Amino acid sequence: MANYPETPTDSAGDVDEAVAAELEHGRWLFAQDCVFLLGVANLDQLPPGDLPEITFAGRSNVGKSSLINALTGRTTLARTSNTPGRTRELNFFRLGAKDGTALRLVDLPGYGYAKVSRDMVNRWTQLLKTYLRGRANLKRVCVLIDSRHGLKPADHEIMDMLDEAAVSYQIVLTKIDKLKVAEREKVLAQVTTDLKRHVAAHPEVLMTSAEKGWGVPELRARIAAFAPRPA
């Protein structure tokens, strides 16, 4: 299953040209430089809002940092761990060419359960919510959901908040390599149905595996839609 989810084809079996162009733009963008800019523990340290931001949110351990590494093709850019609570700051990365076709990727600490004190979790959650609600250059939040667990109360809480603040978000299922095909289809159907009542949610749910690279070209293409195309 080298090419999952399937690349759409037209009736002649050729890859649709518009889809192919989007995938190519994504491939091109993520082949550009990606550098760590800064880690932020307080909102007064945020970088200026001069570049579009795409932010990765999700419960602890869903695979946010791993997916950023898979997207950028760099295994150690964002730090990952088996222990929930690895990412402890808002980490900003600059992705793009020097001519200004750039974006920022933001790796967030997990919300909900983490192997750190309740106080720390509460502090992060407050920080995340304030950032997510109040950032004009935040173009899209990728809300990552572990495909084995589906949507949990903490996810609904974040999604409700994004709906209310009119912040556009897309659900990205992670770790689909851990599920059988029938199980994937089941969680995809459940999440897709749930999304109908969330006004700021993009209707498409992406299925990904950072480990196998599945769905990564498609997610690159969705993100690249927020960056200007190269001349």
Ligand code: GTP
């Ligand atoms: P926090 O920063 O603690 O919130 O976690 P995170 O969401 O950044 O998760 P991270 O990327 O650190 O990954 C957590 C664990 O899940 C690690 O042990 C990863 O190796 C594993 N993992 C991440 N993505 C995948 C995947 O696609 N497939 C499998 N099988 N494991 C994955």
Ligand code: MG
């Ligand atoms: Mg992390």
